[in-house]
Amino acid sequence: MASLTLLTIIILPLAYLVSLVIYRIYFTRISHIPGPKLASVTYLxxxxxxxxxxxxxxxxxxxxxxxxxxPIIRIGPDEVHIKDVNYVNEIYPSDHRRKRNKSALFFWMVGTDEFGDHSAGATLDHETHRAKRNSMAPYFSARMVRDLEPRILGKVTLLRDKFLAFSNSNQLVELRNAMSGLTLDVISEYSFGSSFGALNSNDFGRPLNNMLLQGVKVHPFARIFRPLAIFIFRLPRWLMPASEILDNSIKYDTLISSMTQSAFTDAMASCENEKASEAAHRTIVHSMLAAESLGPEDKTFARLKADAMVLIGAGTETTARTLATALYHILATPRVYDKVLAEVRTIMPSADSPIPPVTKICQLKYLTAVLEESLRIAHGVAGRLSRIAPDEDLFYDGLKLPKGVTFSQSMYYIHSDPSVYPFPDEFHPERFLEGEEAVSKKWDVALAKEHLQPFGKGTRNCLGINLAWSELYLTVGALIGSVKMELVDTGKEDVMIVKEYFVGYLPEASKGIRVKVLGKS
Ligand code: HEM
Incomplete structure (x- = not known):
C-alpha cells in the first residue's frame, strides 16, 4: 500500500515531468531551432x-x-523569435490569402471576457479578425480623420493654452503625463464624441494616466501564468485577490463601460430614428453598428465595449510617449529646435497665429523627419508582435517553422539595428532626409524609411495610424509654434525605455521629462 502511494505521489509525476522535459527539448516540431534549453521546456x-x-x-x-x-531562436516550448529586418514581410504579409492568426501565448486575455477579449485586436483567428477590423476601419480612415480633425484640434488647442497658462510660474510640466492627458482626451473625443476631460484638470488627468500605465503591468504575469490569470479574471470581483493591478483594470473597465454605454444607447436610438449610415460618423459605436461586415452577435454592448477598451488603451500611451520623446529631443538639441521652429513659422507666422491644418503641417519636411525619428526611437510598442501561420510552413535560413507555431519579431530590434540606423540610440532626423548630411554621413535614407514600421506591418497593423500622425503633427506644430519652454533636469536616460509591457516603459525612478514654460515662442 505504502509503495503504491509512493508510486502515485512521487514517482509517476516525476516520470511525467522528466518525459515532458525530454519531449520538449528533443522531440517537438521546433526542437531543431537553437535556443536555451530551459526556455524550450518552460515559460518560467x-x-x-x-x-x-x-x-x-x-x-x-x-x-x-x-x-x-x-538570428532565429527558440524562446518557448512552441515559440520562436527572429531578429532580421529582411524577414518582416514574410512574418507580417499584407496579402489576406497568407493568413496570420494571433497567438494566445501572447494575447493571453482570450478567454477572460475581460481586457478587451473579443475585440478585433485580441481576436486570434485571421478571418474573424478581418470582419471585426473592417467594421472599424472606415472610422479611422485618412478621410474620416480629416473630417473629424476639429475634435483633435480642440484638444490640442486646450493643451497649448494650458501650457501657456504655466508661463513664468515656478510649476514644472511633466511632458509624458501631459501628453497622456492629451492623447486620452483625443482618442475618447474622436471615438465617442465626448472626452474623459483629463485636460480640464490641473494635473492633466494624472490619476487616469497612471491607471493606464499601471494596468499594462499585468501582461508579463498573465502571459507566463495564463491559466491562472484567466481563472482570476473570471472570479466574481469580491473574490479577486487584492492587487493594485486588478484594481486599476476594474476601474478602467468601469470607465469604458459608461462611455460605451451612452454611445450605445444613442446609437440604438439613431438606428431606429434615422438611417444608420447617416449616424455612422458620430461615434465609433454608431459606425460599428452600421457596419455590414458584422453579424448581430458582434453588435452587442459587451463586444463593442471590448473594442472600446483596446482603442483607448492602444491610442493613449503609444502616441503620448512618442510625443513626449519628440518634444524632449527637439528641446534638448538647439540645432533641431531652430530648424523645426523656422519651418513651422513658414505656415504659422507668430505664436498667436491659428494652428494650421494637418494638410499644411504634413508638408513640412524637417518636422516630418523629426517625427519619423521620434517614432523610431520612442519604441511605442516594444513587445514582440506574435503571429501563427495556420496553413503554411515558413522557412528561415533553411530552418522550417511548421504551420501552427508561434513566431514573432519585435519592432524594438528592427528600429535598433545599426545596419539600418547607425548609432541607433542617437536622435538624428537627418537619417530620414535626402540631403547633404545624409550623403556626408553615408546614411541610406531609402533603407531607413523602408524599415521604419512603428505601427507594425501586414493585415494586423495599427488601426490608428492616420489619427496618430494627425496628433503628432498638430501637437508638435502647435507647441513649438506657440510655446517657449526649456527642459529642467532631464536627460536622455529619462526618455529611454528600460522595460517592455507590450508598450515600452520609461524608468520608474525618473522624475520624468520636465519643462519650464517661459512664455510664447
Ligand atoms: C505612435 C502611436 C502608435 C503606435 C506606435 C502604435 C503601434 C501599434 C502596433 C505596432 C500595432 C500592432 C500590434 C500587433 O501587431 O499585435 C498596433 C495595433 C493597433 N493600434 Fe496602434 N499605435 C499607435 C497609435 C494608435 C492609435 C492613436 C490608435 C487609435 C485608434 C491605435 C489603435 C490600434 C488598434 C485598434 C490596434 C489593433 C489593430 C488590429 O489588431 O487590427 N493605435 N498599434
Missing part, C-alpha cells in the same frame, strides 16, 4: 526576466540570446 524561463527578480526585461534579454544562438 521568461519569469526570471519579466517578473522576478527583474521586471519587463525579457525583450531586452533577447539581444543576448540572439548574439549567442543567431
Amino acid at each position: 524561463y521568461h519569469a526570471w526576466y519579466d517578473l522576478w527578480p527583474h521586471q519587463g526585461r525579457f525583450t531586452f534579454h533577447l539581444e543576448e540570446l540572439h548574439k549567442r544562438y543567431g
Whole structure:
C-alpha cells in the first residue's frame, strides 16, 4: 500500500515531468531551432526576466540570446523569435490569402471576457479578425480623420493654452503625463464624441494616466501564468485577490463601460430614428453598428465595449510617449529646435497665429523627419508582435517553422539595428532626409524609411495610424509654434525605455521629462 502511494505521489509525476522535459527539448516540431534549453521546456524561463527578480526585461534579454544562438531562436516550448529586418514581410504579409492568426501565448486575455477579449485586436483567428477590423476601419480612415480633425484640434488647442497658462510660474510640466492627458482626451473625443476631460484638470488627468500605465503591468504575469490569470479574471470581483493591478483594470473597465454605454444607447436610438449610415460618423459605436461586415452577435454592448477598451488603451500611451520623446529631443538639441521652429513659422507666422491644418503641417519636411525619428526611437510598442501561420510552413535560413507555431519579431530590434540606423540610440532626423548630411554621413535614407514600421506591418497593423500622425503633427506644430519652454533636469536616460509591457516603459525612478514654460515662442 505504502509503495503504491509512493508510486502515485512521487514517482509517476516525476516520470511525467522528466518525459515532458525530454519531449520538449528533443522531440517537438521546433526542437531543431537553437535556443536555451530551459526556455524550450518552460515559460518560467521568461519569469526570471519579466517578473522576478527583474521586471519587463525579457525583450531586452533577447539581444543576448540572439548574439549567442543567431538570428532565429527558440524562446518557448512552441515559440520562436527572429531578429532580421529582411524577414518582416514574410512574418507580417499584407496579402489576406497568407493568413496570420494571433497567438494566445501572447494575447493571453482570450478567454477572460475581460481586457478587451473579443475585440478585433485580441481576436486570434485571421478571418474573424478581418470582419471585426473592417467594421472599424472606415472610422479611422485618412478621410474620416480629416473630417473629424476639429475634435483633435480642440484638444490640442486646450493643451497649448494650458501650457501657456504655466508661463513664468515656478510649476514644472511633466511632458509624458501631459501628453497622456492629451492623447486620452483625443482618442475618447474622436471615438465617442465626448472626452474623459483629463485636460480640464490641473494635473492633466494624472490619476487616469497612471491607471493606464499601471494596468499594462499585468501582461508579463498573465502571459507566463495564463491559466491562472484567466481563472482570476473570471472570479466574481469580491473574490479577486487584492492587487493594485486588478484594481486599476476594474476601474478602467468601469470607465469604458459608461462611455460605451451612452454611445450605445444613442446609437440604438439613431438606428431606429434615422438611417444608420447617416449616424455612422458620430461615434465609433454608431459606425460599428452600421457596419455590414458584422453579424448581430458582434453588435452587442459587451463586444463593442471590448473594442472600446483596446482603442483607448492602444491610442493613449503609444502616441503620448512618442510625443513626449519628440518634444524632449527637439528641446534638448538647439540645432533641431531652430530648424523645426523656422519651418513651422513658414505656415504659422507668430505664436498667436491659428494652428494650421494637418494638410499644411504634413508638408513640412524637417518636422516630418523629426517625427519619423521620434517614432523610431520612442519604441511605442516594444513587445514582440506574435503571429501563427495556420496553413503554411515558413522557412528561415533553411530552418522550417511548421504551420501552427508561434513566431514573432519585435519592432524594438528592427528600429535598433545599426545596419539600418547607425548609432541607433542617437536622435538624428537627418537619417530620414535626402540631403547633404545624409550623403556626408553615408546614411541610406531609402533603407531607413523602408524599415521604419512603428505601427507594425501586414493585415494586423495599427488601426490608428492616420489619427496618430494627425496628433503628432498638430501637437508638435502647435507647441513649438506657440510655446517657449526649456527642459529642467532631464536627460536622455529619462526618455529611454528600460522595460517592455507590450508598450515600452520609461524608468520608474525618473522624475520624468520636465519643462519650464517661459512664455510664447
Ligand atoms: C505612435 C502611436 C502608435 C503606435 C506606435 C502604435 C503601434 C501599434 C502596433 C505596432 C500595432 C500592432 C500590434 C500587433 O501587431 O499585435 C498596433 C495595433 C493597433 N493600434 Fe496602434 N499605435 C499607435 C497609435 C494608435 C492609435 C492613436 C490608435 C487609435 C485608434 C491605435 C489603435 C490600434 C488598434 C485598434 C490596434 C489593433 C489593430 C488590429 O489588431 O487590427 N493605435 N498599434
